Each structure stands twice: as structure tokens, then as C-alpha cells.
Amino acid sequence: xxxxxxxxxxxxxxxxxxxxxxxxxxxxxxxxxxxxxxxxxxxxxxxxxxxxxxxxxxxxxxxxxxxxxxxxxxxxxxxxxxxxxxxxxxxxxxxxxxxxxxxxxxxxxxxxxxxxxxxxxxxxxxxxxxxxxxxxxxxxxxxxxxxxxxxxxxxxxx
Numbered sequence: 173x174x175x176x177x178x179x180x181x182x183x184x185x186x187x188x189x190x191x192x193x194x195x196x197x198x199x200x201x202x203x204x205x206x207x208x209x210x211x212x213x214x215x216x217x218x219x220x221x222x223x224x225x226x227x228x229x230x231x232x233x234x235x236x237x238x239x240x241x242x243x244x245x246x247x248x249x250x251x252x253x254x255x256x257x258x259x260x261x262x263x264x265x266x267x268x269x270x271x272x273x274x275x276x277x278x279x280x281x282x283x284x285x286x287x288x289x290x291x292x293x294x295x296x297x298x299x300x301x302x303x304x305x306x307x308x309x310x311x312x313x314x315x316x317x318x319x320x321x322x323x324x325x326x327x328x329x330x
Contacts, residue, residue: 181226181227181229181230183226184222184225184226184227184229184230185226185229185230185233187222187225187226187230188218188222188226188230188231188233188234188237189233189237191218191221191222191234192215192218192234192237192238192241193237193241194218195211195214195215195218195238195241196215196241196242196245196246198214199211199214199245199246200245200246203245203246208246208247211242211246212242212266215238215241215242215270216238216269216270216273218234218238219231219234219235219238219270219273219274219277220273220277222234222274223235223273223274223275223277223278223281224277224278224281225281226278227278227281227282228274228275228278228279228281228282229278230278231273231274231275231277231278232271232274232275232278234274235270235271235273235274235275236270236271238270239266239267239270239271242266243263247260247263
């Protein structure tokens, strides 16, 4: 079974890294000019996008990278310009928000995809169950493979 590029987990992890890096690269030159909340929300949007498309794992990677990049490149540091030291307690809340968001959205996304697949399997099973044997006077093709294939195509089950 072929996996589309949009569903590959490796692409999800790569997208997490590139998405967070892009937001930080755009926001870093404007450090001090942009409100910290704007950049945090942009990073959170990347986390939401990644977790929705690729699930919890890539979403958590995006959350952690987002928090680290946000703290290192964009927030005022305690001892130096670039530091991993979290200067204000509200930034711990931001980290918690990133991780909770990634975990929740990733879980919801995976659950929704699984339920959609289950519903599709049930629909297909119902379609197959609705196939009744041909009545005795069906046609001259009664019982032939072509006749049954035509009935399956009519029900969209090929």
C-alpha cells in the first residue's frame, strides 16, 4: 500500500522542524519590535497545523522546538542575549500551552482519522452485504464474473 507524502510521519517531523524554523527566522530580526504574544501565537499555529496533519509525535516535536526557539531567539534573557534560561514564569505557562495543545490536537486528529477509516470500512461492508444473489431470471449473464463485476461497479465497490 502506498503512503502519500502528506501522510508520512517523516514528512511530519521534517515539517515540524522547518515550520518552527521559518517562524523563528521571520520573527528573530524583529526581536523587540514585535509583541512576544504575536510570535508565540504564530508558533502555536505551526504546532496546531503539524499536530492536525501528522499527529501527536510530530506535534510534540514542533511544540518543544517552538518553545526552545521562542525562548532562545525571541524572549529577553536573564544573563545574555541568546539563552535557554526562562526569565519569566509566564513563559513556563507558554511551554505548557504548547505541549498541551500539541498533545490534545494530535490525539484528536488521530482519533478522527481512525473513526473515519472505521466508518468507511463499515459503509463498504454494508454495500457488500446489500449484494443479493441474482434472482433466477436475472439475465443471460447470471452467475458470470462480468455480471458480478458490473454490479460491484454500480455500487462503487471495485
